[in-house]
Amino acid sequence: MKIIVKIVKGLLAFLVGTTVGLLLALWIADPAVLRNLLFGQPLDAPARIERSQPQEQVAGVAAGSTIRGELPTGPADGLSAARLATALQLASDTESVALLVWHEGALRYEKYWAPHTVDTRTNTNSMHKTVLAMVAGAAIADGYIPSLESKASRWLTEWRDDARSEITLRHLLQMESGLSLPVFGTWRGIKLLLGSDLQSTVLSLPAEKSPGSDFQYSNASSQLVELILERATGKRYAEYLSERIWQPLGAADAALWLDREGGSPRGFCCLFATARDWLRVGLLLESNGLWEGQQLVPAEWVQAMKAPSALNANFGMNLWIGSPVGSERKYNDFTLKAFHSAPFVADDVYFIDGFGGQRLYLVPSRSLVVVRTGVSRVDWDDAPLLNELILAVDEGQEERS
Helix, strand or coil, X not given: CXXXXXXXXXXXXXXXXXXXXXXXXXXXXXXXXXXXXXXXXXXXXXXXXXXXXXXXXXXXXXXXCCCCCCCCECCCCCCCHHHHHHHHHHHHXXXXXXEEEEECCEEEEEEECCCCCCCCEECCHHHHHHXXXXXXXXXXXXXXXXXXXXXXHHCCHHHCCCHHHHCEHHHHHXXXXXXXXXXXXXXXXXXXXXXXXXXXXXXXXXXXXXXXXXXXXXXXXXXXXXHHHHHHHCCCHHHHHHHHHHCCCCCCCXXXXXXXXXXXXXXXXXXXEEHHHHHHHHHHHHCCCXXXXXXXXXXXXXXXXXXCCCCCCCECCCCEECCCCCCEECCCCCCCCEECCCCCCCCCXXXXXXXXXXXXXXXXXXXXXXXXXXXXXXXXXXXXXXXXXXXXXXHHHHHHC
């Protein structure tokens, strides 16, 4: 018995020593990583955005301002009540924060699960990537960036003398840069997600393949686009996003998660905004960049975002398109795949994807836009909720005729 006790004590001492050593190593390498690991926002608490610090405000429009404008609302009588009830149960079962259903020019259904309200801002993970692409389109319209084919090395001067000099803005937005992928779980991947120097992390990525030869969904690609936008415009990303898109949309204040005080915002995630303001983003996409008579993003740019890329028929420019072949949708060679238990029942779906079920779905043939935010789940299934709502539109039409 004494021998067993000694062995157990030895194992415990080893485990404690190893854990303390690992934590100390993380602290020495980058204190922000350890701080975010221990005290950062958990995936099962999407509204605890105060845990993601520091932040930078994206100035919106105050409530009641004539600039803001209210989203039209209307009854849900054009939707099948039974299908809508099933969709609501699906959203509840998957621990949703908010479910918004826009149909035929009005917000027809809006639900928030307590304690969340219409003013709750959440972390919608990679949904920010689509907004980033829209900001890039605005920068081209404003003349800061010549075109989609502009080489990134024009602004990322650190790349001018090596193979990365051939990477274009298109390659970054379509996730085909050929750069080494910061794999989750590796130190490089952890630094990108949680570290305090995103700029040096992404600029140091080596080229592994020729640009335009391989699709690999990568947070680093979006972070590089964010860096290009700041260098090209000479403005903080938050400032340019606010003046070109967020305020003209009439959105409320939002926030970005920075790597450090005065540092870089995460361009690949963490635009903290309300569900209603995400709906505004969806409506801007639906109208091809036009908002209340003002072309915020060029129509041809939005069309390019919606067009399938050469290497992935389900991906445009930071925007996902339609149903995958089979039951899984690939992000890259290392990440969990997205699950689709069935094809979408409409063939013109495109959507904004945030890890774990943060979604904004658009179905032009049904005049339908859906926002779902909530707990991030590795088992999120893209088919059930949206298909129920598409069928709610179809059966609602039949009931009215």
